[in-house]
Amino acid sequence: MSWQLRRATVDDLDAIMVIESSEFANDAWSNDMMSAEIVDNHSYYLVAHPLGDPATVTAYAGLRAPFRSGQADIQTIAVAPGARRHGIGRALMHALMVEARNRGASDLFLEVRDDNPSAQRLYDSLGFERIAVRPHYYQPDGVDAIVMRLTIPEPTLSPAVGT
Secondary structure, eight states, rough: EEEEEEEEOOOGHHHHHHHHHSTTTTTTHHHHHHHHHOOOOOOOEEEEEEEOOOOOOOOEEEEETTEEEEEEEEEEEOOOOGTSSSSSSHHHHHHHHHHHHHHTSSSEEEEEEOOOHHHHHHHHHTTEEEEEEEEEEEETTEEEEEEOOOOEOOOOOOOOOOO
16 A cells, blocks of 8 residues: 655544544543644644545654754654554654754654654664653653654765766
8 A cells, every 4th residue: 555644734633633542542642732733833743644545544743843943853653553564654754854854953852662662663773862761751651751862964965977
Protein backbone atom coordinates (compact mmCIF):
# COMPACT_ATOMS: atom_id res chain seq x y z
CA MET A 1 0.00 0.00 0.00
CA SER A 2 1.18 3.53 -0.73
CA TRP A 3 0.94 6.32 1.83
CA GLN A 4 0.83 10.06 1.54
CA LEU A 5 1.68 12.77 4.07
CA ARG A 6 -0.18 16.05 4.36
CA ARG A 7 -0.48 18.91 6.79
CA ALA A 8 -2.95 18.15 9.60
CA THR A 9 -6.00 20.35 10.13
CA VAL A 10 -8.59 20.52 12.89
CA ASP A 11 -10.79 18.40 10.60
CA ASP A 12 -8.34 15.55 11.35
CA LEU A 13 -8.71 15.91 15.11
CA ASP A 14 -11.20 13.06 15.63
CA ALA A 15 -9.08 10.61 13.62
CA ILE A 16 -5.89 11.73 15.38
CA MET A 17 -7.53 11.34 18.78
CA VAL A 18 -8.64 7.78 18.01
CA ILE A 19 -4.99 6.85 17.48
CA GLU A 20 -3.81 9.06 20.38
CA SER A 21 -6.17 7.48 22.91
CA SER A 22 -5.44 3.91 21.78
CA GLU A 23 -1.65 4.31 21.63
CA PHE A 24 -1.14 6.53 24.68
CA ALA A 25 -3.99 5.38 26.89
CA ASN A 26 -2.64 6.61 30.23
CA ASP A 27 -0.92 9.77 29.03
CA ALA A 28 -2.92 10.76 25.95
CA TRP A 29 -3.32 14.42 25.16
CA SER A 30 -6.78 15.93 25.46
CA ASN A 31 -8.77 17.07 22.42
CA ASP A 32 -8.22 20.69 23.46
CA MET A 33 -4.45 20.27 23.76
CA MET A 34 -4.15 18.53 20.40
CA SER A 35 -6.42 21.03 18.67
CA ALA A 36 -4.40 23.95 20.03
CA GLU A 37 -1.17 22.38 18.80
CA ILE A 38 -2.50 21.70 15.30
CA VAL A 39 -3.45 25.35 14.72
CA ASP A 40 -0.52 27.02 16.51
CA ASN A 41 1.92 28.92 14.25
CA HIS A 42 4.88 27.47 16.15
CA SER A 43 3.71 23.92 15.45
CA TYR A 44 3.74 21.74 12.38
CA TYR A 45 1.57 18.61 12.39
CA LEU A 46 1.31 15.99 9.66
CA VAL A 47 -0.98 13.05 9.06
CA ALA A 48 -0.38 9.98 6.92
CA HIS A 49 -3.15 8.36 4.91
CA PRO A 50 -3.48 5.74 2.19
CA LEU A 51 -2.97 7.20 -1.28
CA GLY A 52 -6.31 8.41 -2.62
CA ASP A 53 -8.01 8.21 0.77
CA PRO A 54 -7.14 11.43 2.63
CA ALA A 55 -9.91 10.96 5.19
CA THR A 56 -8.39 7.73 6.57
CA VAL A 57 -5.67 8.92 8.95
CA THR A 58 -3.33 6.09 9.88
CA ALA A 59 -0.54 8.07 11.57
CA TYR A 60 0.35 11.54 12.72
CA ALA A 61 3.31 13.46 14.06
CA GLY A 62 3.90 16.91 15.45
CA LEU A 63 6.74 19.38 15.72
CA ARG A 64 7.09 22.43 17.94
CA ALA A 65 9.49 24.81 16.20
CA PRO A 66 9.26 28.56 16.70
CA PHE A 67 10.82 30.25 13.67
CA ARG A 68 14.53 31.07 14.03
CA SER A 69 14.74 29.82 17.63
CA GLY A 70 17.53 27.39 16.81
CA GLN A 71 15.76 24.50 18.53
CA ALA A 72 12.74 22.34 17.84
CA ASP A 73 10.94 19.50 19.61
CA ILE A 74 9.17 16.44 18.31
CA GLN A 75 5.94 16.65 20.28
CA THR A 76 4.35 13.37 19.31
CA ILE A 77 4.31 10.62 16.73
CA ALA A 78 2.00 7.62 16.47
CA VAL A 79 1.19 5.01 13.84
CA ALA A 80 -1.97 2.90 14.05
CA PRO A 81 -1.14 -0.79 14.61
CA GLY A 82 -2.40 -1.90 11.18
CA ALA A 83 -0.13 0.57 9.40
CA ARG A 84 3.13 -0.23 11.19
CA ARG A 85 6.29 -1.64 9.64
CA HIS A 86 5.77 0.23 6.36
CA GLY A 87 8.18 3.13 7.00
CA ILE A 88 5.46 5.66 7.84
CA GLY A 89 7.05 6.65 11.16
CA ARG A 90 10.42 7.17 9.44
CA ALA A 91 8.79 9.23 6.67
CA LEU A 92 7.01 11.41 9.24
CA MET A 93 10.25 11.92 11.17
CA HIS A 94 12.15 12.89 8.01
CA ALA A 95 9.44 15.40 7.09
CA LEU A 96 9.56 16.93 10.58
CA MET A 97 13.35 17.11 10.44
CA VAL A 98 13.16 19.01 7.15
CA GLU A 99 10.55 21.41 8.55
CA ALA A 100 12.62 21.99 11.69
CA ARG A 101 15.63 22.90 9.52
CA ASN A 102 13.45 25.15 7.33
CA ARG A 103 12.36 27.00 10.47
CA GLY A 104 15.97 27.62 11.44
CA ALA A 105 16.49 24.85 14.00
CA SER A 106 19.87 23.21 14.24
CA ASP A 107 18.99 21.03 17.23
CA LEU A 108 15.97 18.74 17.40
CA PHE A 109 14.87 17.18 20.71
CA LEU A 110 12.41 14.50 21.76
CA GLU A 111 11.45 12.37 24.73
CA VAL A 112 10.76 8.69 24.36
CA ARG A 113 9.43 6.23 26.91
CA ASP A 114 12.08 3.96 28.38
CA ASP A 115 9.71 1.02 27.77
CA ASN A 116 9.37 1.69 24.02
CA PRO A 117 12.38 0.00 22.39
CA SER A 118 10.99 0.09 18.84
CA ALA A 119 10.69 3.90 18.94
CA GLN A 120 14.15 4.12 20.43
CA ARG A 121 15.56 2.03 17.57
CA LEU A 122 13.95 4.36 15.03
CA TYR A 123 15.40 7.46 16.69
CA ASP A 124 18.82 5.82 17.06
CA SER A 125 18.79 4.93 13.34
CA LEU A 126 17.98 8.55 12.47
CA GLY A 127 21.06 9.77 14.35
CA PHE A 128 19.50 10.96 17.61
CA GLU A 129 21.76 10.69 20.66
CA ARG A 130 20.67 10.02 24.23
CA ILE A 131 21.48 13.02 26.39
CA ALA A 132 19.46 12.63 29.60
CA VAL A 133 16.82 10.70 31.51
CA ARG A 134 13.77 12.25 33.13
CA PRO A 135 12.82 9.89 35.96
CA HIS A 136 9.13 9.02 36.25
CA TYR A 137 8.25 11.51 33.47
CA TYR A 138 5.30 9.62 32.04
CA GLN A 139 2.42 9.60 34.49
CA PRO A 140 0.51 7.88 35.93
CA ASP A 141 2.76 4.95 34.92
CA GLY A 142 5.93 6.45 36.37
CA VAL A 143 7.96 5.46 33.30
CA ASP A 144 11.24 7.30 32.66
CA ALA A 145 11.70 9.47 29.58
CA ILE A 146 14.89 9.24 27.57
CA VAL A 147 15.76 12.68 26.21
CA MET A 148 17.34 12.57 22.77
CA ARG A 149 18.90 15.20 20.53
CA LEU A 150 19.74 15.38 16.86
CA THR A 151 22.02 18.03 15.44
CA ILE A 152 20.30 18.59 12.13
CA PRO A 153 22.91 18.65 9.38
CA GLU A 154 23.09 21.65 7.10
CA PRO A 155 21.69 20.84 3.68
CA THR A 156 24.42 20.58 1.11
CA LEU A 157 24.35 20.84 -2.63
CA SER A 158 26.80 19.12 -4.85
CA PRO A 159 27.25 19.71 -8.54
CA ALA A 160 25.80 17.20 -10.92
CA VAL A 161 28.53 15.25 -12.58
CA GLY A 162 27.93 13.99 -16.08
CA THR A 163 29.92 11.76 -18.32
